[in-house]
Amino acid sequence: MARDPLHYLGGYPEKTLLQVQRLIDEGRLGAHVAARYEGVHDRTTNKALFEYVKDLKRHYMRTAPPVSRATYDDRLMAAEKALGLHTFSSKAHGGKLRASSDIRIAGVFRDAPEPFLRMIVVHELAHLREKDHNKAFYRMCESMEPDYHQLEFDARLFLTAKELERAAN
Template structure:
């Protein structure tokens, strides 16, 4: 239950009951019946740019890729980087988003949640109230999807692939 440790005990107990009754897989498959078709870095870039252009017009994104080196164990599912460098008398910034490769074969809602999370960091650097308000503004069911994503990660640890 390492992904659910900060949730109340009664929530953890509900998930444990699903595991004990061998119903965790069906719970996830019923809520998220299929994976997305965004398998390449080019498709991911296009997907991210659609969100960026709708909600974060003034920010530039130079690179978006699936990254096999991002490790869930280190509590990272995606990463955003900001690199600033001086070019002449101007300061240029370069923003990158890297998404863990496990999301190539995950439900689109999970990929959407990660993309929204990483884009929200462009505006709000810290995980504070303003950050989560921005996330829920873009994806209204953000918190439920984040919880289900944690359950999905638990499923991957216990049983492997869902689909």
């Protein structure tokens, strides 16, 4: 059974979904996204991703807890139904409690336009301060990336186009 091509866009208004469906029907969704976001970023290794995450954190969230690791995870979208994942753990080490904060980014963003990677990283960094997706969380995302909501929508279009392209091949 084929998946609904608009499954990444659940919760968007019907008018928006109809516009996206029209682009899909006309075979223009991928070209539409590519016209807005040319090329891909060069942060394709886990080391480069970690440096990128640390730079954004250092610039916007100096007082937030440190990030221990940032990696691409090719299994993330299928296993977690998520584009990124932020995990916290605390371990007792001798008489001290050691906290760790890891960020995993879906592997599909390894070959994506930089604004989409930035949006996902900003989202996961916001979880350092706000665990839930509430108003304060989204305000924090917008403070780091003013176009956060547009980028989130366009990233969903990008993922839809990629999935349709894979299905056609």
